[in-house]
Amino acid sequence: MDTSAAGLTFRDATDADVDALVGLIESAYRGESSRAGWTTEADILDGQRTDPEGVLAVVKSPDSRLLTVERDGAVVACCQLEHRGDHAYFGMFAVSPALQGAGLGKVIMTEAERYARDVWGAGEMHMTVISVRDDLIAWYERRGYRRTGRMTPFPYGDERFGVPRRADLQFELLVKPLV
Structure with a gap:
C-alpha cells in the first residue's frame, strides 16, 4: 500500500465534499463500520460524530481549513486545522477504517504540522482527545504530543457530539511543539 505523499492529493475541502467527509468521519468513529479500524469510539459513544452543518462550518470558517486527502480520486482521510494565533488546533481527524494501520x-x-508551522507560523499544535482513549493518546504521544492534564467537559446532552455510553468522558488537551 502506497502511503507516500506522492500517492496522495492534499487539498482544501469544498461545499461539494461535505457529504463524503461526513460519511468518512462517521465510518472512522461510529457504528459497526468503525470497528474495521482501530480509532472506533463505538464502545464509548453512540449516535453521530458530526453532521453536515458541523463540517460545513469548518469549511466556511476563515481561520480554518479542512484538509481533504484523496487517493485515486477517492476521499480517504481528512483533518481540521484552525489558526489560533501562536498555535494551531488539529481536529476532525479521520482515516478510512480500511486504510488504518x-x-x-x-x-x-x-x-x-508542516502547514501549521510553515504557512501560519504556529509554534505548537493543540488537540483535544477523549481522555479514556488510551490507545489513541499513546499513538499521539509516539508522534511527539504530550498530555497536559488540562481537561474540558464532554458536552453531555448535546447529541450533535454523540450519545455517551459512560459517565466519565472528558477531553484532554495534547500539545506538540512545531519548531
Whole structure:
C-alpha cells in the first residue's frame, strides 16, 4: 500500500465534499463500520460524530481549513486545522477504517504540522482527545504530543457530539511543539 505523499492529493475541502467527509468521519468513529479500524469510539459513544452543518462550518470558517486527502480520486482521510494565533488546533481527524494501520495517518499528520508551522507560523499544535482513549493518546504521544492534564467537559446532552455510553468522558488537551 502506497502511503507516500506522492500517492496522495492534499487539498482544501469544498461545499461539494461535505457529504463524503461526513460519511468518512462517521465510518472512522461510529457504528459497526468503525470497528474495521482501530480509532472506533463505538464502545464509548453512540449516535453521530458530526453532521453536515458541523463540517460545513469548518469549511466556511476563515481561520480554518479542512484538509481533504484523496487517493485515486477517492476521499480517504481528512483533518481540521484552525489558526489560533501562536498555535494551531488539529481536529476532525479521520482515516478510512480500511486504510488504518498502514501509516497513512502519520503522513497526514506530518503534512498538517508542516502547514501549521510553515504557512501560519504556529509554534505548537493543540488537540483535544477523549481522555479514556488510551490507545489513541499513546499513538499521539509516539508522534511527539504530550498530555497536559488540562481537561474540558464532554458536552453531555448535546447529541450533535454523540450519545455517551459512560459517565466519565472528558477531553484532554495534547500539545506538540512545531519548531
